[in-house]
Amino acid sequence: MSQPAPELLSPAGSLRAMRLAFAYGADAVYAGLPRMSLRVRNNSFDPETMDRGIREARALGKRFYAVTNVAPHNNKVRTLVKHLAPLVELGPDALIVSDPGVIWLVRQHFPTIPMHLSVQANTVNWAAVKFWQEQGIERIILSRELGIEEIGEIREQVPDMELEVFVHGALCMAYSGRCMLSGYFNHRDPNQGACTNACRWKYEAKPAREDEVGQWEPVVIEDKTRPGELMPMDEDEHGSYILNSKDLRAVEYVEQLTRMGVYSLKIEGRTKSPYYVARTAQVYRRAIDDAAAGRPFDPALLGDLEGLANRGYTAGLLDRHARPETLQNLERAHHNGAQQWVAEPVQKLSGQTGHWYEVEAKNGFSVGERLCLLTPKGNHAFELQALRDKNDSPIDRAPGSGHRVRLQLPVDCDPATALLVKNLL
Secondary structure, three states: OOOOOOEEEEEOOOHHHHHHHHHOOOOEEEEOOOOOOOOOOOOOOOHHHHHHHHHHHHHOOOEEEEEOOOOOOHHHHHHHHHHHHHHHHHOOOEEEEOOHHHHHHHHHHOOOOOEEEOHHHOOOOHHHHHHHHHOOOOEEEOOOOOOHHHHHHHHHHOOOOEEEEEEEEOOOOOHHHOOOHHHHHHOOOHHHOOOOOHHHOOEEEEOOEEOOOOOEEOOEEEEOOOOOOEEEOOOOOOOOOOOOEOEEEOHHHHHHHHHHOOOEEEEOOOOOOHHHHHHHHHHHHHHHHHHHHOOOOOOHHHHHHHOOOEOOEEOHHHOOOOOHHHOEOOOOOOOEOOEEEEEEEEEEOOOOOOOEEEEEEOOOEEOOOEEEEEEOOEEEEEEOOOEEOOOOOEEOEEOOOOOEEEEEOOOOOOOOOOEEEEEOO
């Protein structure tokens, strides 16, 4: 029996990422201006590109949500309405908000713009959902700290509220992002959009020692990139990445969330690559379509996501009975993955026999390696037989980012939406 398909909501840190999200199956994207959206770094949106993105989304029949979930201090509140006015004028489908003061100001000055409550508001129960509904909020982005049964109970208690649930991406060691580590360690406040991911640093424990008057000093930790900056902390023998969460992957829960009537399934990652945005949209689009059509979950989708760079995967707190060791990665904070984004086509070359394209390299790759061409219509694995430089001379290897080379693809493609990856395993 078919079910209504939830919205697939993808991150957009750039127009390129937005366009790929839509091409690979997203129904909507979320993006924000750096000043108000908790994404200062790796965010290429300004008012002009925001306007262009909203217009393109509207032309495709897609939705564009503007993130304004900063927790503003008084100095930002003074100018908030002035900065919000031109954004609202652009006509996003909704503002994503978290601060009650911002919500109040939006209702006072822009009463017709829909508002979605950010995950930063940490909504974890149906009573809170009802409260925010009375404040005029149209959608709640539920806290990542909820189990699947708790989401179902909220759905039953407040059936007329749109619910949005994160299904993929980075997890935070704090309560849905309300973290102070970065602000404490190096004075860059995560709640103002300047997080330095201090929870990912590699810490080395130094043993406790007795001082000259017989007092025992506490165990201290030291980040290897900041020698001499010793921070007191008690720690046991379980490793060095003591705050480092694995990444969320809940593709196997899509069917259950769809049956519950969750309105939107959200992918985290506005600072991630366009390849990440395209690949996650492609995989979760398939999972949503299968769930909506009543088809069983395809376990191959788990493997497809293993290809992406990740810190190890967990279903997070959707599984309330998960053991702690399944949530944390105590061994590494860097990303591992079975595939790597290596190039994107720029243009098809005329006067050539076969599907020859000029591509812009993102990482190094060589003749004889197994590559995969990703397109919105399907993916095509092949072995690279030949490479040429920009002067059409044969070469054995594309050096990496900043270089353009020529190669033959297995099929024709649209350079605007195609991506090349290579297998690392």
